[in-house]
Amino acid sequence: xxxxxxxxxxxxxxxxxxxxxxxxxxxxxxxxxxxxxxxxxxxxxxxxxxxxxxxxxxxxxxxxxxx
Numbered sequence: 001x002x003x004x005x006x007x008x009x010x011x012x013x014x015x016x017x018x019x020x021x022x023x024x025x026x027x028x029x030x031x032x033x034x035x036x037x038x039x040x041x042x043x044x045x046x047x048x049x050x051x052x053x054x055x056x057x058x059x060x061x062x063x064x065x066x067x
Contacts, residue, residue, distance in 0.1 A: 006023065006024075007023075008021050008022065008023035008025065009021075009022045009023070010022070011030055013030070013031050013032040013033075013036050014030060014031065014036075014040065015031055015032075015036035015037070015039050015040050016032065016036050018032050019032065020032035
């Protein structure tokens, strides 16, 4: 298996909107800093973000006895 090297790119930090280096040299990628990375993790942990989901058909049934 060959290893492909990627050129570093400048992307927008999803937390603060600043510039972030998207490369292996940035352990916080795609964030610009550890602070932004941890801020985003905290938002998920406190349920500030969410993913909407519709219940499946089998989720609406009454639970049966456990065998």
